[in-house]
Amino acid sequence: MIKFNQVYKRYPGGHEALKNLSFDVAEGEMVYLTGHSGAGKSTLLKLIAAIERPSSGGVLVKGQNIRSIKPAAIPHLRRNIGLIFQDHKLLFDRNAFDNVMLPLQICGFDHRESAKRVRAALDKVGLLDREKANPVALSGGEQQRLCIARAIVNRPTILLADEPTGNLDTEYSNEIMNIFKSFHQIGVTLIISTHDESILLQFPARALHLKKGELQT
Amino acid sequence: MSTLNEHLRVLRFTLRHMLLTPNASLLNILIIGIALSLPVGGYVLLKSVQTLGAQVAGTPQISVFLASGTGEIDKIGDKLRQHPGIKRVEFVPRDTALKKLQQSTGLADVIGGLSQNPLPDAFVIYPKDGNAAALETLRDELKTWQHFEHVQLDSAWVHKLEALLDFGRMAVAILAALLSFALIAITFNTIRLQILTRREEIEVAKLIGATDSFIRRPFLYFGLTQGLLGGITAWLLVAASLQLLNHQIGTLTQLYASNFSLQHLSPVDSLTLLGFSAYLGWLGAWFSVSQHLWQIEPR
Numbered sequence: 184m185i186k187f188n189q190v191y192k193r194y195p196g197g198h199e200a201l202k203n204l205s206f207d208v209a210e211g212e213m214v215y216l217t218g219h220s221g222a223g224k225s226t227l228l229k230l231i232a233a234i235e236r237p238s239s240g241g242v243l244v245k246g247q248n249i250r251s252i253k254p255a256a257i258p259h260l261r262r263n264i265g266l267i268f269q270d271h272k273l274l275f276d277r278n279a280f281d282n283v284m285l286p287l288q289i290c291g292f293d294h295r296e297s298a299k300r301v302r303a304a305l306d307k308v309g310l311l312d313r314e315k316a317n318p319v320a321l322s323g324g325e326q327q328r329l330c331i332a333r334a335i336v337n338r339p340t341i342l343l344a345d346e347p348t349g350n351l352d353t354e355y356s357n358e359i360m361n362i363f364k365s366f367h368q369i370g371v372t373l374i375i376s377t378h379d380e381s382i383l384l385q386f387p388a389r390a391l392h393l394k395k396g397e398l399q400t
Numbered sequence: 401m402s403t404l405n406e407h408l409r410v411l412r413f414t415l416r417h418m419l420l421t422p423n424a425s426l427l428n429i430l431i432i433g434i435a436l437s438l439p440v441g442g443y444v445l446l447k448s449v450q451t452l453g454a455q456v457a458g459t460p461q462i463s464v465f466l467a468s469g470t471g472e473i474d475k476i477g478d479k480l481r482q483h484p485g486i487k488r489v490e491f492v493p494r495d496t497a498l499k500k501l502q503q504s505t506g507l508a509d510v511i512g513g514l515s516q517n518p519l520p521d522a523f524v525i526y527p528k529d530g531n532a533a534a535l536e537t538l539r540d541e542l543k544t545w546q547h548f549e550h551v552q553l554d555s556a557w558v559h560k561l562e563a564l565l566d567f568g569r570m571a572v573a574i575l576a577a578l579l580s581f582a583l584i585a586i587t588f589n590t591i592r593l594q595i596l597t598r599r600e601e602i603e604v605a606k607l608i609g610a611t612d613s614f615i616r617r618p619f620l621y622f623g624l625t626q627g628l629l630g631g632i633t634a635w636l637l638v639a640a641s642l643q644l645l646n647h648q649i650g651t652l653t654q655l656y657a658s659n660f661s662l663q664h665l666s667p668v669d670s671l672t673l674l675g676f677s678a679y680l681g682w683l684g685a686w687f688s689v690s691q692h693l694w695q696i697e698p699r
Contacts, residue, residue: 232607234607255611258606258609258610258611258612258614259609260609261607261608261609262608262609266607266608272600272603272604272607274600274601274604276601285604285605285608286608286609288406288409289605289608289609289610289611289614290609291403291406293405294405294409333608334608337608337609
């Protein structure tokens with residue numbers, strides 16, 4: 184599903200964010216990405232979503248090479264990837280329902296069909312009774328769950344989560360991890376970046392450990 | 401995927417967006433309307449003057465003045481009447497001409513002081529063919545006739561009016577071109593500000609798989625709608641101005657016993673105006689979007 188082959192990422196100015204990364208993630212697999220902040224976790228996720236391109240090496244996502252992907256093909260790649268951001272990136276000019284609606288509007292879904300899907304996604308993350316609320320009025324944990332609802336409403340085959348439990352207490356973290364677990368069970372490929380090692384003990388899965396941009400084995 | 405629904409959704413979104421900032425939207429539409437109403441008003445005035453010119457110059461005449469002491473006036477008259485290019489001939493004896501002059505110009509005192517009538521006998525000729533080239537040919541032919549001292553074609557002022565109208569048309573065209581650029585610039589700037597304020601939304605939309613055309617569409621619709629509403633405003637402004645002007649002209653034309661009035665744009669011209677203003681709005685938005693959208697890439 185996702186294949187990294189001797190991937191380097193250098194930024195202008197010479198900073199090397201990723202060094203010689205090679206690994207595979209199989210379809211339906213759940214993988215953790217661990218390491219300190221600045222170890223390159225976010226950069227790695229950005230490469231998969233084609234937000235950035237590798238400086239050298241090959242990144243294959245669903246058979247597409249990110250290094251040479253045409254700009255016009257990027258939107259269609261991203262529709263297959265659910266992105267969950269540490270800072271949520273919710274839009275505060277519309278309510279929770281419309282935030283989750285956005286990916287379906289982008290794909291041009293019929294309005295009635297979309298409304299059903301949005302409610303199903305909100306139900307899945309336990310926010311069905313908050314659909315009219317503005318994201319500003321939601322707690323940190325609720326905002327994170329709303330972000331998840333937006334990421335899954337399009338039924339992507341890959342979910343990328345960047346520090347999804349970053350600022351949450353244990354109870355909220357567990358809630359969110361349980362949601363992820365249920366996606367894993369229905370065959371979604373998951374990559375979850377985290378610096379919280381306690382999650383790994385509670386929800387065990389393969390972990391890729393990054394240190395200063397290099398993969399530790 | 402339903403494209404029509406998508407376009408309707410964007411249109412609803414655009415209108416709602418305009419209503420969210422009613423003052424700014426109204427001001428923009430008014431500025432565009434005023435800018436467009438200037439060339440449109442000029443065009444309407446020119447068109448009315450042109451119609452007036454065509455009405456007055458509808459019957460071109462050639463005046464022929466006879467050398468003094470010419471006899472055989474009936475014979476010359478018959479000869480003129482038989483000419484294939486002439487529709488009607490009117491003889492103006494010199495005494496009649498003098499009387500007319502005395503009556504019409506208020507020069508009675510001056511003329512009364514003359515010892516003899518200085519005016520020649522004259523024919524007024526109404527040609528069959530009214531176009532300028534035919535008139536000139538006829539005039540040149542008449543010049544060669546015997547006893548004709550002076551032949552005058554009374555259409556020089558039509559040419560002058562025509563030249564003046566050409567000048568006016570050019571001025572209106574330049575004005576229209578300049579203000580079209582202004583319209584594009586206004587839209588360009590409006591859309592630029594919108595893109596800046598909706599930067600976050602654009603970024604998020606790109607992250608979750610929006611194509612460039614999806615992101616561009618609401619802005620293009622906004623430009624198009626704003627241009628169209630500006631065009632409607634211009635139409636209404638011109639209509640209102642004509643109403644006022646026609647009221648004034650009414651008193652003026654009564655004195656001249658004419659029924660001249662300024663005509664508003666024809667339906668075809670009106671549609672052209674609306675189409676053109678909508679297109680310019682779209683164009684301004686398109687320039688703005690192409691200029692600014694690529695700068696917003698998710699990081």
